[in-house]
Amino acid sequence: xxxILSSTTLQLRPxxxxxHSLSSSSLSTLKLTTARSLRQKLSSPxxxxxxxxxxxxxxxxxxxKSTYSVPSQMKAWVYGEYGSVDVLKFDSxxxxxxxxxxxxxxxxxxxxxxxxxxxxxxxxxxxxxxPLPTVPGYDVAGVVVKVGSQVKSLKEGDEVYGNINEKALExxxxxxxxxxxxxxxxxxxxxxxxxxxFAQAAGLPLAIQTAYEGLERSGFSDGKxxxxxxxxxxxxxxxxxxxxxxxxxxxxxxKKLLLNV
Numbered sequence: 317x318x319x320i321l322s323s324t325t326l327q328l329r330p331x332x333x334x335x336h337s338l339s340s341s342s343l344s345t346l347k348l349t350t351a352r353s354l355r356q357k358l359s360s361p362x363x364x365x366x367x368x369x370x371x372x373x374x375x376x377x378x379x380x381k382s383t384y385s386v387p388s389q390m391k392a393w394v395y396g397e398y399g400s401v402d403v404l405k406f407d408s409x410x411x412x413x414x415x416x417x418x419x420x421x422x423x424x425x426x427x428x429x430x431x432x433x434x435x436x437x438x439x440x441x442x443x444x445x446x447p448l449p450t451v452p453g454y455d456v457a458g459v460v461v462k463v464g465s466q467v468k469s470l471k472e473g474d475e476v477y478g479n480i481n482e483k484a485l486e487x488x489x490x491x492x493x494x495x496x497x498x499x500x501x502x503x504x505x506x507x508x509x510x511x512x513x514f515a516q517a518a519g520l521p522l523a524i525q526t527a528y529e530g531l532e533r534s535g536f537s538d539g540k541x542x543x544x545x546x547x548x549x550x551x552x553x554x555x556x557x558x559x560x561x562x563x564x565x566x567x568x569x570x571k572k573l574l575l576n577v
Contacts, residue, residue, distance in 0.1 A: 382462035383472060386421065388412060392495030396449035398439030410451065413491035413499040420470050421462035422500055425514035427493035428455035430522050432484055446490040453493030454479050456500070457508060457518035467502045477517035478505040479525065493518075519550065527554035 392410040395403040415421045433452050436445060457477035460470050470476065480500045481488040491498055508517045530551075536542060542559060546552045 382421070384423075384461035386412060386461055386497070390496035392451045392491075393453075394449050394451055395437060398437060398442060398448075401434075401437075403437065404452075410495065412497050415462055415464050415499050416501075417464040417466040418503075419464045419499045419501050420460045420467055420476075420505065422456060422458040422476060422498050422505075423461045424456055424493055424496055424498055425458040426456075426518035427453045428518045428520075428522065430454055432522070436485075436488065441485045444486045446487055450490045451492045451495045451498075453495070453498070454481055454484065454488070455518050455521045456480055456493035456498055457514040458498075461497075464502075470502055470505065475508040475514075476505040477508045477512075477514075477521065479521035480504060484522075520554075523550040524554045524558070526551045527558050531555065531558060 388411065389409045390412050391406070391408045394405050394407045394410060396405075397403050413421070432454065435441070437452060439445075455478075458475070460472055460474045460476055463470060463472060478500065480493055480498055482501070482504060489498070508514070512520075531542070534542075536559075542555070544552050544555050547556055
């Protein structure tokens with residue numbers, strides 16, 4: 317199984333227009349761009365992001381209200397064609413996504429950069445992708461600032477985290493998490509643990525889903541051994557932790573975990 321998560325997180329600072337700092341966990345470090353290329357991207361013209369009629373974005377809930385001040389436009393990373401990292405443009409006038417009845421609007425504090433993001437940008441899933449232009453990004457952590465009329469368990473002010481796409485490769489959201497705001501179904505989010513900051517929480521969703529699902533699909537159970545290749549990476553390190561959590565006789569006489577970092 318190919319791991320699909322990098323533990324690198326993008327810390328969004330909406331009040332500093334020209335600062336786009338990266339916060340990386342101890343698992344790995346990824347530099348998104350140099351200062352020079354960033355300045356070039358900021359100066360490049362970008363077509364406004366508009367939702368096409370056949371996209372997944374639905375009309376906003378007429379009952380979605382907010383006590384927070386939510387602007388009509390936001391800053392976001394956008395690409396309007398498939399290709400290398402050069403197709404990414406920073407746009408300061410993207411429309412804030414509408415909120416469906418079963419969704420909440422999240423003010424993004426941090427977002428994780430995953431291998432699936434660049435594979436999607438290269439067009440490897442174009443047959444099932446959402447329409448272009450699009451805002452990339454799957455994993456998110458932030459604060460709920462608006463709730464749809466059917467939302468039951470979340471409220472404004474809740475600190476949440478999660479993977480915003482239920483199906484990673486089939487119609488992922490046109491408005492992803494690499495923006496100041498993203499609209500997400502309530503069922504795809506959870507309250508952020510108090511002992512995690514936003515950057516740490518944003519680095520978890522896809523990685524731990526991949527780790528858990530990999531163990532589950534392999535039929536792993538008590539008494540079996542597992543070889544973890546790349547055990548110091550995002551998915552690998554979480555495989556080890558899930559293993560230990562579920563099978564506490566770690567490295568006993570009848571069961572071993574083999575680690576290759």
